[in-house]
Amino acid sequence: MxxxxxxxxxxxxxxxxxxxxxxxxxxxxxxxxxxxxxxxxxxxxxxxxxxxxSYGSNYGLFIAADGTQLKEVERRAEISDIGIMCTEGILKGNENGGFVSADETVRKMLPYNQEYVLKEGTYPEKAQEIAAGRAFFDAVGYHDVKVGDTVTLEYRSGMQSEYAPVEFTVSGILYDRDEYTIEASYVVFGSQDFYNERVAEGDRQYNIYFTLSDSANVSMNNVAPVIKEIADSCGIDQKNVIINDLYLQWVLQxxxxxxxxxxxxxxxxxxxxxxxxxxxxxxxxxxxxxxxxxxxxxxxxxxxxxxxxxxxxxxxxxxxxxxxxxxxxxxxxxxxxxxxxxxxxxxSGIKNHQxxxxxxxxxxxxxxxxxxxxxxxxxxxxxxxxxxxxxxxxxxxxxxKTQKQGRRKGRKDVTVxxxxxxxxxxxxxxxxxxxxxxxxxxxxxxxxxxxxxxxxxxxxxxxAINHGQFELQLDYSQNYDEAY
Structure with a gap:
């Protein structure tokens, strides 16, 4: 060898x-x-x-779930990651936007709540802390806001209550994105403690973002029935189930x-x-x-x-x-x-995809x-x-090959x-x-x-986007403003 x-x-x-x-x-x-x-x-x-x-990295969403349903979801072995978001209420000047509390898992899952959206400071942790972009603070009359500043905002918990001034401490500044400012709609973050203080335990509702583990063995063909079966076993109405089809098409297919x-x-x-x-x-x-x-x-x-x-x-x-x-x-x-x-x-984007x-x-x-x-x-x-x-x-x-018997054919002049x-x-x-x-x-x-x-x-x-292509959306609300 x-x-x-x-x-x-x-x-x-x-x-x-x-x-x-x-x-x-x-x-x-x-x-x-x-x-x-x-x-x-x-x-x-x-x-x-x-x-x-673009669509978030969650497999689906259970909306308006109560505390009992949340505990049932957390017990399910098929679910790997769970993120909780709560609607804090309404801030005056941001009626078309959102004032929410979201844990770290949700911030990683949602497209507009990625970690890079936080420009400076931290996300709210204490009851009176708040985080938003400078465009929001400018819209409510606070210019050149810095982390640690105190702002007073008009707040109400829902359509049944009136606005009242609440003092907040700015814990973080978010990046301003164009889609948040087109219709004066901004994403503002509060803390879970603030939500717990303002909403009674029996009235609390949670939006549950989740992903499924490998043990669920799902594909694009059966993911919807599997998620709906989990919702039924947890006592969640199927009308409160949202499946992230656009994201799953890339992940599962x-x-x-x-x-x-x-x-x-x-x-x-x-x-x-x-x-x-x-x-x-x-x-x-x-x-x-x-x-x-x-x-x-x-x-x-x-x-x-x-x-x-x-x-x-x-x-x-x-x-x-x-x-x-x-x-x-x-x-x-x-x-x-x-x-x-x-x-x-x-x-357009605030961060290159790596x-x-x-x-x-x-x-x-x-x-x-x-x-x-x-x-x-x-x-x-x-x-x-x-x-x-x-x-x-x-x-x-x-x-x-061996030359055949006979005369060999030659040339008078040999050239290259x-x-x-x-x-x-x-x-x-x-x-x-x-x-x-x-x-x-x-x-x-x-x-x-x-x-x-x-x-x-x-x-x-x-x-995907042709010249002159546009989309019309109907702006409406199902909630009746009882206070005003």
Whole structure:
């Protein structure tokens, strides 16, 4: 075994040109595999992250649940994360907005309550603390507010009570977002202690945001019945159940289009690489048939000859694949960040979406596919070398057939072109394989260059939002204002 490995290493070292070409092909193959798989996986994660930012990361919502129902929900093993939000009441000047208390879980789940919305300070914890954006404080007459300042706001707990002045301490300043200020509607945070002080225990109502654990075993086809069954078992009316369908479509439904595109590209790369590596090995074998015949004459078995070729390829793959992984991931990261920046040019937000690109699973798959590509490329050279006869090897002349009996056709003038054509026509199989390899490489280059060159972020944005498209909504209230 050691002797075979030494011979394989010696062959690779002696045939430097062939070794460099094969290592380059393996490195480029691994790079392309890492780039395509990393960018594809990153786009899927980015779509899920954007879905969470747009629609929230909760599976569903139980509204207007009482304390008993809340305890029943907390007992359910199918529910993994639970967030509680309560409506504190109404602040004058923000009748169209919300004055709520929300725990940390809710702030992470809801799209407008992400942790990055807090610009400075902290979320309210004590009874008289409040957190809001500067646009809200400007609207109620307090300009240039700082954390720790005291403000007096007109507050009422519901439609049955009148406004009364309440003094609050500013615990935090939130980012101002355009969608909050279009209709003078702002999100203002209070504390759970303030809600408990103002609302009697029997009258308290909770909005329960939740996600399901893996034990629930849900898919897009059965998630709605599962959530409704949980609501029924907890005594919650089904009309108070809201399912976050838009988010679940991204989380529970695989991105088949992206998977198909990436899979097709990877399959094309593997086939192309197999042909390239095979042709390089085939040329090397043709030039060293006599040497392999001598090894066979020394008593090497067919299995050992196969192992010799296999180890020649693997020894070249071992240093090439890590280099391909490194350069491929760096290129994928730069390319993905560029795509995200282009997407941010046509979308508004207060924070760029950042998703973890490194995936150990993807890296391991790329390593496996790269080694598989090398093994597939070595299969035929291994068979050819194992069948070499010592006697045939001594008479082998670079794959050319023995001249037929008769007169040899010569040429009066020998030119560079005539010698080139003689080499091309002398081995038709090698010529056809080379033409196919070059053709496949051109096809692959044209496909990738056209795909990258035709990326138009504005066009993609306009698929969802056309010029002049608008939406009309009816503004109404089911609550009758009994105090005014």
């Amino acid at each position: 050691r002797t075979i490995s030494k011979i394989a290493f010696s062959n690779d070292k002696r045939n430097r040109t062939r070794s460099v070409l094969i290592m380059t092909a393996i490195c480029l193959t691994t790079m392309l595999l890492v780039i395509i798989s990393t960018i594809g996986n990153g786009l899927i994660l980015l779509q899920k992250d954007q879905a969470a930012s 695989p991105s088949y289009e992206m998977i198909v595109v990436c899979g097709t590209l990877i399959l094309g790369i593997v086939l192309f690489s197999v042909v390239v590596i095979y042709n390089i090995f085939q040329v090397g074998i043709a030039q060293k048939v006599q040497e392999y015949g001598k090894i066979k004459a020394l008593g090497a078995t067919r299995k050992q000859m196969k192992q010799l070729i296999f180890r020649e390829g693997i020894l070249l793959a071992v240093p090439s694949i890590p280099l391909g992984l490194l350069f491929g991931f760096l290129i994928a990261k730069v390319s993905f960040n560029w795509l995200v920046e282009q997407g941010n040019l046509v979308s 998703v973890p690109l490194f995936s150990l699973t993807m890296i391991l798959i790329c390593i496996f596919v790269s080694f598989l590509t090398v093994v597939l490329a070595l299969r035929k050279p291994m068979k050819i070398v194992s069948r070499i006869s010592p006697i045939e090897a001594t008479r082998y002349l670079d794959g050319s 072109f005539s010698m080139a054509m003689a080499n091309v026509t002398g081995n038709p199989k090698r010529t056809i394989a080379t033409i196919l390899t070059m053709g496949l490489s051109c096809v692959l280059f044209v496909i990738i260059s056209n795909y990258v060159g035709n990326i138009d972020t504005e066009h993609e944005a306009r698929i």
